[in-house]
Amino acid sequence: MSMEPQEPGFETRVRESFARQAFMATLGAALARVTPGEVEIELPVRAALTQQHGSVHAGAIASVLDSAAGYAALSLMPADAAVVSVEFKVNLLEPARGERVVARGRVLRAGRTLYVCIAEAIAFDGGRETRVAALQGTMMCLLGRGVSG
Amino acid sequence: MSMEPQEPGFETRVRESFARQAFMATLGAALARVTPGEVEIELPVRAALTQQHGSVHAGAIASVLDSAAGYAALSLMPADAAVVSVEFKVNLLEPARGERVVARGRVLRAGRTLYVCIAEAIAFDGGRETRVAALQGTMMCLLGRGVSG
Amino acid sequence: MSMEPQEPGFETRVRESFARQAFMATLGAALARVTPGEVEIELPVRAALTQQHGSVHAGAIASVLDSAAGYAALSLMPADAAVVSVEFKVNLLEPARGERVVARGRVLRAGRTLYVCIAEAIAFDGGRETRVAALQGTMMCLLGRGVSG
Amino acid sequence: MSMEPQEPGFETRVRESFARQAFMATLGAALARVTPGEVEIELPVRAALTQQHGSVHAGAIASVLDSAAGYAALSLMPADAAVVSVEFKVNLLEPARGERVVARGRVLRAGRTLYVCIAEAIAFDGGRETRVAALQGTMMCLLGRGVSG
Numbered sequence: 001m002s003m004e005p006q007e008p009g010f011e012t013r014v015r016e017s018f019a020r021q022a023f024m025a026t027l028g029a030a031l032a033r034v035t036p037g038e039v040e041i042e043l044p045v046r047a048a049l050t051q052q053h054g055s056v057h058a059g060a061i062a063s064v065l066d067s068a069a070g071y072a073a074l075s076l077m078p079a080d081a082a083v084v085s086v087e088f089k090v091n092l093l094e095p096a097r098g099e100r101v102v103a104r105g106r107v108l109r110a111g112r113t114l115y116v117c118i119a120e121a122i123a124f125d126g127g128r129e130t131r132v133a134a135l136q137g138t139m140m141c142l143l144g145r146g147v148s149g
Numbered sequence: 150m151s152m153e154p155q156e157p158g159f160e161t162r163v164r165e166s167f168a169r170q171a172f173m174a175t176l177g178a179a180l181a182r183v184t185p186g187e188v189e190i191e192l193p194v195r196a197a198l199t200q201q202h203g204s205v206h207a208g209a210i211a212s213v214l215d216s217a218a219g220y221a222a223l224s225l226m227p228a229d230a231a232v233v234s235v236e237f238k239v240n241l242l243e244p245a246r247g248e249r250v251v252a253r254g255r256v257l258r259a260g261r262t263l264y265v266c267i268a269e270a271i272a273f274d275g276g277r278e279t280r281v282a283a284l285q286g287t288m289m290c291l292l293g294r295g296v297s298g
Numbered sequence: 299m300s301m302e303p304q305e306p307g308f309e310t311r312v313r314e315s316f317a318r319q320a321f322m323a324t325l326g327a328a329l330a331r332v333t334p335g336e337v338e339i340e341l342p343v344r345a346a347l348t349q350q351h352g353s354v355h356a357g358a359i360a361s362v363l364d365s366a367a368g369y370a371a372l373s374l375m376p377a378d379a380a381v382v383s384v385e386f387k388v389n390l391l392e393p394a395r396g397e398r399v400v401a402r403g404r405v406l407r408a409g410r411t412l413y414v415c416i417a418e419a420i421a422f423d424g425g426r427e428t429r430v431a432a433l434q435g436t437m438m439c440l441l442g443r444g445v446s447g
Numbered sequence: 448m449s450m451e452p453q454e455p456g457f458e459t460r461v462r463e464s465f466a467r468q469a470f471m472a473t474l475g476a477a478l479a480r481v482t483p484g485e486v487e488i489e490l491p492v493r494a495a496l497t498q499q500h501g502s503v504h505a506g507a508i509a510s511v512l513d514s515a516a517g518y519a520a521l522s523l524m525p526a527d528a529a530v531v532s533v534e535f536k537v538n539l540l541e542p543a544r545g546e547r548v549v550a551r552g553r554v555l556r557a558g559r560t561l562y563v564c565i566a567e568a569i570a571f572d573g574g575r576e577t578r579v580a581a582l583q584g585t586m587m588c589l590l591g592r593g594v595s596g
Contacts, residue, residue: 022200023205026175026198049175050172051170053231058234062208063206063209085207085241087385089238090211091563092233092235109538131555136536138384258429267434285434287389318499320495321496345469346473349467349469354470357470357506361505364505380499380500385537390532390534
């Protein structure tokens with residue numbers, strides 16, 4: 001499986017698409033590292049993201065994992081492609097607490113239409129790093145539908 | 150499998166716990182119907198929740214599905230129990246657009262420790278209803294850990 | 299979502315394809331009811347299918363759930379289509395014991411390329427029926443690749 | 448997270464339990480490497496395991512992935528523990544063909560009750576190795592229920 005980008009503008013495409021995901025701004029998430037087949041998103045922890053016990057809500061974690069996985073896929077797609085999520089599965093490993101959560105998405109298999117991705121979420125709490133969630137999911141490459149990114 | 154609540158205060162417990170999920174307020178989600186083993190959450194659609202193509206972000210959909218499933222489980226748990234998500238899997242069926250999305254969670258199997266739940270998300274767009282996502286997941290019942298709800 | 303078959307020969311296509319799944323014969327599984335968008339497979343319980351505690355192995359259950367879901371999808375596909383599994387998720391609800399397990403697959407969303415399906419496995423033990431597993435998964439419709447069924 | 452076994456007899460326990468999984472013998476699967484938190488199962492490819500297009504059936508692949516993940520978990524559990532599968536999700540990446548498939552399971556998170564595992568299946572075809580499937584799932588540690596392994 002090649003992790004070579006199909007065109008040199010992959011990082012710009014990913015960053016522009018991420019900037020159009022209003023929900024990422026609502027979460028306060030920021031796009032960090034973008035390399036071919038791997039994307040990292042940072043989510044500062046704050047009260048607005050918590051569930052009833054004070055940890056970050058599983059849905060907020062799933063959201064950044066999903067975007068990290070989707071953009072890892074988009075980074076390998078053709079220039080005019082758009083990416084949509086087909087499905088994902090998330091295992092919650094530990095309560096997500098601390099200063100920030102980093103979601104790292106990676107392409108496991110790049111097909112013509114379907115991309116299988118994994119992602120993990122790491123919580124940074126003081127000096128400690130804890131893996132708090134893992135995702136395995138499928139992303140779809142859409143071509144020629146009048147959408148991109 | 151019984152869908153009898155284990156204690157009469159189930160609805161109050163669910164509503165109080167939901168009110169403590171700050172992330173639901175951040176999303177703008179509201180708790181609607183609460184019956185034993187079934188819970189409904191309403192999410193008004195707005196620009197702040199969208200992904201790059203203008204639909205509601207899969208993560209926002211997953212968030213209300215997860216909470217609907219979790220509270221469906223909590224509604225059947227003992228009075229002093231707390232609920233946490235173990236894992237969930239979401240299939241995205243159609244783009245989520247319209248006025249609002251309703252997430253309906255239901256318990257499929259209530260065990261002593263683990264609850265298996267399903268949930269579906271319906272988008273209401275004008276007069277049209279579209280099933281936009283389906284979740285299947287596992288919730289855990291925590292007892293005697295100094296947390297509740 | 300239409301549950302109308304796209305062509306009248308759907309049942310013959312499903313039965314012929316099932317007959318070519320040598321693994322179903324190895325398991326001892328038989329195709330029961332085939333209707334548009336719904337397929338049922340029967341698996342007689344026997345020692346050869348068990349795990350270390352004497353229940354039917356989760357993998358054997360997953361196998362008939364996967365085939366039931368896949369053939370539910372194939373029943374709605376065009377005449378020259380082939381079906382392959384993209385992914386599935388299985389929750390094990392109770393130990394599978396008794397005389398036989400019946401896997402019932404159903405299409406939740408029929409797209410052009412991707413079909414989202416659910417399936418459940420019921421164990422029949424004396425007069426008792428127990429839901430022992432639930433699947434949610436994605437099937438893919440392949441056209442013009444020189445394979446069918 | 449520690450990948451230290453809780454007791455020195457872990458390999459014997461895993462091998463004895465695997466030997467009681469009649470279904471693994473039915474598949475023709477053999478237990479290969481057993482180390483703390485990691486287990487490998489080999490499945491020789493043969494016609495009896497195939498689906499309608501001649502590849503190994505997704506259910507057979509899922510079966511060895513599930514057992515590899517479950518025994519990876521068991522290798523870290525106390526001496527009197529039993530393991531059962533809670534749920535797993537499998538993505539099929541490529542058709543499984545060749546001489547044999549090797550399933551490698553690994554523990555991602557070892558809790559008191561729940562173990563989160565991943566597993567991958569590699570097909571060996573002539574000199575070529577292809578990753579054909581990936582699993583992410585949850586295993587449960589049962590103590591004091593009169594079963595072991």
